[in-house]
Structure formats: structure tokens, C-alpha cells
């Protein structure tokens with residue numbers, strides 16, 4: 117990590133902080149860690165949990181200190197079994213995991229960074245290998261054996277017959293035998309960017325989306341002798357094709373095509389959408405439902421978007437925010453009023469339809485405990501009755517439920533405030549969950565040393581209720597340094613336990629590590645986040661439109677300053693991505709409150725990011741373009757460098773495909789000119805999500821060591 121020689125050393129700054137006006141005994145921390153970062157980061161992180169559509173087989177991906185592998189289990193013993201043998205921390209993620217309908221094959225994609233906002237000409241290559249790895253589709257027998265690379269490509273979907281895999285490569289749809297017995301072949305050639313393949317229930321046809329820039333069609337491929345059937349082609353953007361169980365019809369989402377006069381940038385407007393159904397022989401379609409012309413009716417942007425499913429009993433399922441919460445609805449395929457299946461002040465997330473298409477299972481921040489709003493539990497609801505049932509109440513957290521083909525078992529991922537996430541199974545009709553692969557949690561994982569974060573609610577200056585989690589180790593005397601943690605996204609919610617995202621599980625681990633060393637940590641669920649309703653998730657004048665969410669961050673610092681346990685001169689802040697943006701904004705605007713910060717791949721100049729579409733050479737400009745650019749600049753940390761005083765560590769991977777690396781290069785130049793003490797840690801060739809475990813460790817250690825240096829005056833790194 118390089119220290120920019122633009123001012124006092126961090127040690128001198130620490131000395132300055134320590135010798136100011138006398139404060140009751142200042143707790144000495146930092147050197148008394150009771151566990152190492154390696155220990156608290158040694159958990160195996162599970163994701164991609166799937167079940168076979170027949171029988172009782174499940175599969176998931178485990179990331180064990182960077183070694184990502186496919187694991188499986190099956191009834192009745194549910195013994196966890198490792199199916200692949202990738203043994204290096206090479207940053208190659210596993211995604212699009214699926215099991216063939218007959219349960220015989222597991223298919224997955226290896227490589228890439230599927231959380232990226234844009235792609236690069238070169239594949240993700242965080243080990244800087246001279247020969248970059250490929251994004252490729254693999255299959256392996258569920259019973260075990262050598263994985264076989266089927267083809268370079270992505271978005272694999274196994275045919276209902278279980279014999280072949282459709283996938284996307286070079287803006288086209290290809291197929292390949294699931295056993296790799298023959299090379300892949302392009303299924304057809306069509307104009308546009310063709311993707312999102314969905315097999316018909318009998319496996320004879322394939323629905324897909326043909327993206328043509330400002331509009332898109334739904335197409336039906338039958339065979340090489342039959343012309344592609346375009347479903348009700350229009351100037352709209354048609355997406356999300358879903359087959360009816362009998363394979364005779366398709367439901368899809370229709371939104372207006374992009375075009376028309378530029379809309380005002382600073383105003384919030386409804387983003388309208390509709391559900392249509394079509395006959396797959398004639399291609400004729402009709403409107404089934406259209407969203408209300410209100411902000412809450414906008415196309416949903418939470419997990420799974422519209423979550424469109426064609427369920428049993430002629431019901432079509434979708435998700436909408438129209439009652440103020442991301443809720444599930446059911447509408448007769450013939451039309452009519454949508455039935456609200458999940459009433460209540462909570463969000464439905466990680467939604468899946470059961471194999472018999474009669475129930476939905478999902479994760480929700482609801483349950484008998486008022487603190488459940490900051491947790492997740494598994495809920496089940498029939499597709500035709502508003503009778504949701506919380507199946508996993510308690511102080512644990514559960515998510516990503518899937519039901520096995522025999523309808524007997526729900527597989528899920530379970531965690532607590534102390535125990536990291538693990539796959540689990542429970543009876544579909546309710547009962548206790550049984551953990552799988554517990555032995556993969558290292559013996560020396562410090563579960564018992566982790567604090568239980570406490571739910572804190574405070575009010576922002578404009579009165580909005582803000583939830584946060586306070587990590588405070590007991591038994592530390594004297595005033596201590598405190599740190600505000602700011603999540604990214606921003607549509608995210610930090611929880612009263614381990615998080616379901618690998619990015620935020622890492623943040624949870626680091627917050628626990630900092631707390632174990634005596635820091636008081638406050639993780640803030642600021643507006644723009646999810647879990648607290650539509651208006652909280654979509655506040656006016658936020659981000660580049662005025663940074664209204666910043667008041668929640670400043671209020672978090674003021675909340676910490678009000679605590680008797682906190683040394684008001686040693687309040688820090690850190691966060692990644694959007695959290696890095698708000699960290700930089702806090703240091704730029706309020707260095708008197710925030711004495712130091714760590715900004716991980718943050719956005720620092722909205723005009724640079726946002727200006728691109730705004731500055732396109734167009735005769736027609738948005739009516740409020742000049743005002744929007746002024747506001748975007750004022751909402752950017754770079755516009756407040758003149759008042760930036762506190763030391764900062766800036767961290768960025770230079771193959772970042774979510775926030776341009778240039779955002780940090782530019783800010784450092786500005787801070788140097790302004791004489792602000794800044795350090796930098798650059799991770800070459802890794803992305804926004806630090807695909808390598810070794811790089812996460814480097815980032816976490818640098819973050820903790822930086823705060824130790826500034827607040828403790830320790831010269832060394834953290835343990």
C-alpha cells in the first residue's frame with residue numbers, strides 16, 4: 117500500500133488525536149485481537165443452491181478461501197459431497213448451476229464476474245495469467261466423475277429431456293449435448309442480440325429474447341426448417357418469456373421501447389410495464405395486466421425483478437411494489453384482478469415456484485419478532501390464496517429456498533449472528549432445518565467470539581427512520597474509536613447476522629473483526645436501500661440527483677458521537693462501491709466528524725459517470741440538463757475536496773467493471789493537490805467483487821491496519 121507524501125504521517129495524526137483535550141481513559145485496542153482476519157474469513161460461502169425438478173437432489177457452490185467447487189446432496193441421508201476439484205484461489209466464479217430434470221447431470225458456468233455492469237474484451241483474469249481463462253459451460257455426472265467443458269458460453273439451460281443444453285455465445289443461441297459427446301452448434305441465426313433461452317415444457321421449442329437496441333422481440337424457435345415465430349412484434353421491449361404448463365402459450369413482460377423526447381433527469385417518473393400472454397402457434401398476444409401509472413407501480417428492481425411464473429390452476433404470478441412493498445400477486449391467465457398473496461410490511465425476495473407449481477417459497481424480512489425486519493426467514497404461500505406462512509421463525513436468518521422434485525423437502529441457506537451461512541434441508545410441511553456440510557467450517561472458526569449485532573433505529577434530520585446494526589464488544593473500558601460501515605448497491609440491506617451476498621458476508625466478517633479489536637461499528641441501512649418499502653428504496657433527490665441519503669450517514673456519525681463509550685475524536689467510516697462514494701462524501705464534507713476513512717472502489721464524480729448519456733451530442737437535451745449536471749457535480753465528493761481534511765485509504769481493483777478505476781485515479785490526483793493525506797491500495801486485474809480470496813484478505817487487512825494506524829498509532833499491520 118502506497119502512502120502519498122502529501123502531509124503529516126498517519127502516526128503523527130494519531131498522536132494529534134490522542135493528545136488533544138483530555139478524555140477519560142482511552143481504551144487501548146487493536147493489539148488485543150482475539151482472532152485473526154484469516155480465521156473470521158475462513159468460512160465456506162454457499163450460493164447457487166438448486167434442486168432437481170424430479171426426485172430429491174440438490175446442488176450448491178461453495179467458495180472456500182477462494183477455492184470454488186460444486187457440492188451435492190440427496191435424500192435420505194443428505195450427505196454433502198464435493199463434485200468438482202478446483203483447488204486454487206484463481207478467481208473463477210461458479211454460476212448458473214442447474215441439475216438435469218432426471219437428476220443425472222449437474223451443469224454450471226465457470227469464469228467471469230456476473231455481478232459486473234459491463235463486460236470487457238478480455239475475460240476476468242485476477243491471477244494475471246498470461247493465458248486468460250475462459251467463461252465456459254461444464255457438466256459433471258451427479259453421481260461423480262470428471263467435469264467436462266461443453267463449450268465457451270454463458271446462460272446455460274438444460275432441456276426438459278435432459279439430453280442437451282442451450283446457451284448463449286456471441287449474441288446467439290447455441291446447443292450442445294449435455295455429456296459433451298459432440299461439439300456445440302449455433303441453433304439459428306437471427307438479427308439482434310439473442311439470449312434468455314427458455315425451453316418449452318416438452319423440449320421441442322425454445323423461446324428467447326431478441327434484443328434489437330431500442331426494442332426487443334420474443335421469438336419461438338422450432339427447428340431449422342420452420343421460420344422463427346415472432347410474438348406480437350412491436351416497438352416495445354418484450355422480455356421474460358414464460359411457457360404455460362401445457363406449452364401452448366407464453367407470458368411475457370412488455371415495456372415501452374427506448375426513444376421519444378428526453379425526460380427531465382431530476383424528476384421521478386413511473387417506469388411502466390405490463391404482462392401479456394400469447395398463443396405460440398399464431399403469435400397473437402393480448403394484454404393481461406398493466407402496472408398502475410404511479411411511482412410504486414414502476415417495474416420492480418428488487419431480486420428477480422417481475423418474478424414472472426406460470427403456475428398451476430391457470431394462475432400467473434408476478435411481483436410488484438404497487439402496494440409499497442415487493443409483494444407477490446396471482447392473476448388468472450384469462451385475466452381479472454390480481455390477488456395479493458403476501459400482504460404485510462415486508463419484502464419478498466429469492467422467490468421460487470415449487471415443482472408442482474402450486475406454491476411459492478421465498479425469503480422475507482418478516483416473522484413474529486419485530487427485529488425480523490432486519491433478518492430473513494423462509495415463507496411459503498399457495499399460488500391462489502393469500503395465506504403466507506413463516507416456516508423458519510427465530511433469531512437465525514434463512515434465504516434462497518428451493519423445493520425438491522418430490523415436493524418433500526425445502527433446501528435453503530441458513531445462518532445466525534455467529535454461525536456463517538450453510539446449506540440446510542427441512543420438511544416441505546415445516547419443521548426444523550438440518551444443516552449440511554457443517555464440517556466445512558474450520559475448527560478454529562471463532563463463532564463463539566463473534567458479537568450479536570444489536571438493532572438500532574435513529575431518525576435522520578428529515579425525520580426518516582433509519583435502521584442500523586451496532587457491533588459492540590462487552591468488557592472494554594474507556595472511550596473507544598468507532599466506525600460507520602456503509603454498504604454499497606445501493607439497493608441492499610445489511611442484517612442482524614451473516615449476509616446472503618458474498619460481498620456483504622465479507623463486510624460482516626470485517627465488522628466482527630473490528631469489533632473484536634474493541635472498535636464500535638455501526639452498519640447503516642441508509643435510504644436507497646431495500647427492506648423498508650418503496651419510498652425508502654426510491655427517495656427523491658438521491659445519489660447524483662442531490663445525495664439526500666448522505667444525511668443518514670452523517671446522522672450515523674452523530675449517533676456514535678453521542679455514545680458514552682465512543683471517543684468523539686476517533687470516528688471513522690468505510691464502505692465499498694456506493695458505500696465508497698458515501699465514505700468519500702463524508703470525509704469531503706464532514707472531516708470534523710469523520711476523522712479517517714477507507715473508500716473501496718467508490719464513485720467520486722457523478723458527472724464523469726453520468727455525463728456520458730447526458731453529454732451525447734444531441735440537438736434535443738433533457739429540459740433540466742444544466743441543472744442536473746450542476747446537482748450531479750455538487751453531489752460528487754470531488755466537488756468538496758477543498759473541505760476534505762481527514763486521512764483516507766483508497767482501494768480499487770483496476771479491472772473494475774462496475775465503477776471505473778479512473779474514479780480513484782482522478783480523486784487521488786485531486787487529494788494530492790489539496791494536500792490531503794491519502795494512501796492507496798491498487799489490486800491489478802481484479803474486479804469490483806475481488807474475485808480472489810487473497811485480494812479480499814489484502815483489502816480487509818489494509819482497512820483494519822489503516823484504522824489501527826490512525827486511531828491507535830500502531831505502525832504494524834493488523835494481525
Ligand SMILES: CSCC[C@H](NC=O)C(=O)N[C@@H](C)C(=O)O
Nearest residue numbers: 233604605606692693694719774
Ligand atoms: C453507480 S454506483 C455503483 C455501485 C455498485 N453497484 C453496482 O455495480 C455497487 O455498490 N456494487 C456492489 C458493492 C453492490 O452491488 O452491492
